[in-house]
Amino acid sequence: MDRVRDLASKNAAVIFTKSSCFMCYSIKTLFYGLGASPTIYELDLEFNGKEMEGALRELGCSSVPAVFIGGKLIGSSKDVISYHLDGSLKQMLMDAKAIWL
Template sequence: MAVKMKCGITLTLFVLTASLCLPSSAAADHSSSDAAADFVKKTISSHKIAIFSKSYCPYCKRAKAVFKELNQVPYVVELDQREDGWNIQDALSGMVGRRTVPQVFINGKHIGGSDDTVEAYQSGDLAKLLGIAEEDSDDL
């Protein structure tokens, strides 16, 4: 674009759009979000018990303790220990409507977070979902 100034000098301005001068990260973001969603779906479908957690989170520790009480070993994905943890958490948020951790799945079914898991444990629903005999339990 040429602009003529009052002093008689003509300036030529070059207008470039961001897509022409900068590499687009939109495609990479879309690809990584697809990969994260695929990972979440595969993890949930491949494991009887899947917990998406953060290693330092007290609510996550509480949910994991429930399964220890039931002598069950969940498959745990510690999001804070993975480079793609943020993307996985975004994918979970899109699937379950919550961004918080933990997110617990049993036999492909979303149970919920820590409070939901403890409540299901105390009511006996968790043992039923897992197909195990309910044992005496301590309050968590």
């Protein structure tokens, strides 16, 4: 769990994904569309991806993508889409200095 927290806190926006996950691709595309360049960790391609996935579950994110902004767990795709629809996702990214306007 410490490794996941450490990786999540080193960049403004971090997404833990799986390379074959459509929702992961959609969330990455959303971030790119908003002007963010998140750090991506593909759990199915990482050496210790299974352990990282278990740590994400312990942190409260039961599925990928697991999105962190400013070192804080935002949630999975459902949460990110909700924040995007209510307009708060862009502000979170701005506050974390993942995007500038």
